[in-house]
Amino acid sequence: MADISVRLFGRTLRNPVMNASGTLGYGIEIEPLWPVDTLGAYVSKGLSAQPHHGNPQPRLREERSALMNSIGLQNIGVARFFAEVFPLFRKRQTPVIINFFGFTEEEYVRCAEAIGDDGLICALEMNLSCPNIKEGGICFGKRPEDVHRIVRRVKGATGLPLLAKLTPETEDITAVARAAYEAGADGITVLNTFPALAVDVEGMRTAARGGLSGPFLKPLALRAIADISGALPIPVIGTGGIMDAGDALSFLMAGATAVQVGTATFIDPFTIPRIIRGIDEYMEVRRISRIDEIIGAARAQDRAI
């Protein structure tokens, strides 16, 4: 066994593989297949200060090698999460990253304030892909100045490390990441699903709108990871389109400290444990003793094609 542990915010994670928010439910649902402490850290379903019902059907649509979803951030709220869900992670001693969101800046702040400090909480991860209902529905994460303002406010409301999870739907994602960093973010998660639409040709109408995920995201995420990790001195967590261990390794080599696996778990719920084994095997075969030798290794030879 190689040592595949990584350091994140002064804490040691047993491996660099997490689930992406909202793709492993509340954690308990995967336990009939594998224990949650298999993960380097569990990333919570997106939580809000108050519970959210989520969207009516349809919520899912399959596209070619991709999944379009509009779940609508259904969640039980922070209070019930800590009362009902968190005990599993305490029992398993699994580090938790709390993903959270709001539809106004005040909601983000209130949610961050409601999350108490607990030794198992590794970080908060703020979802910046939400529409700001006070700004005509434009997403919080699109403009660097908006990101700077909201990250600074949230940072003022929590003592926990803060990850800013970025949307790919922006002009200059490195500029957005830099704005988050300058406002006090302790790390960056890139990237979220890509906003998309489907048309029903028979009915001549819009069939669905939602966030698109799947393996097509991988090259987009890799570029963002390489650019952001090269530009900023804070950890980057890479997510988007990872389907196997090779994909996860490429994210680490591009500069990610850890990775998150999402849609692949729906297709094969054993993807995460398999990726963890695959990273270990890769290092064993090449006699790489520390994962630090991999992280960012590809960036040095980076050149445009």
Add this chain to the structure above:
Amino acid sequence: MDRIDDIEGRILQNRCVAPGHHLAAVKLARPMTKPRPGQFVMVRFHGADIFLRRPFSVYDYGRSVLWILYKVAGKGTSHFARMARGEAVNVLGPLGKGFAPLAGHSPVLVAGGIGIAGIHLLWKLTRGKGALFWGCTSADDVGLLGRIADGGPYISTIDGSFGCRGNVVDLLADHLGEMKGPIQVFACGPEAMYRSLAGLLEAERIPCQVLLEERMACGLGICFGCVAKTLDKKEPYKRVCKEGPVFDLWQISL
């Protein structure tokens, strides 16, 4: 907690049993946890332009052979229908909560069309103790019945080409008075059938469980994509794959 596993299987047979309907037998590489009536599996098709798994009710299971009865409706089932003996699939399951029979109640099973796929295993296990009502469009669909004809189900067809003319809930209404003792209804069919059932059973508040169908991505309760709306004001959207696919008729929003 029952074990859920992902097991490789090979198609033993995959026959058209009525126009647009196929019955497949899949031999699993090892036994799966014994499925309960109403539970389902998520099937992964390899090498096709099909990204997600597809959910199917367990029609029957025994000796590591899984039987799936399905209607060809879209890209996934069209692909499935073209698969031949020996081809590989992966089967995740068994999934969801099945039917929960109440002690001291006679089971009355109601299926609408391909809903028979979700009801059949319960019918097999309760045979002789209850009654089955099955509504079809025409005699063509009844061709599905060859293997379940014993036990004497009540059958209706919309066009009257077989059994009683009309819909299955009307047929059930005609026979409801003959049932002795308390009954419990188990149903699988389209939403319109559930609305009619609710109308029929409401006055006496007869216990009724219905099996819901929804598009799914994971089948495990981790994506929250397949929800159905219920009357629970606090948390209206329940996962069909996790809290279901069997729901109390009196708790869902129709």
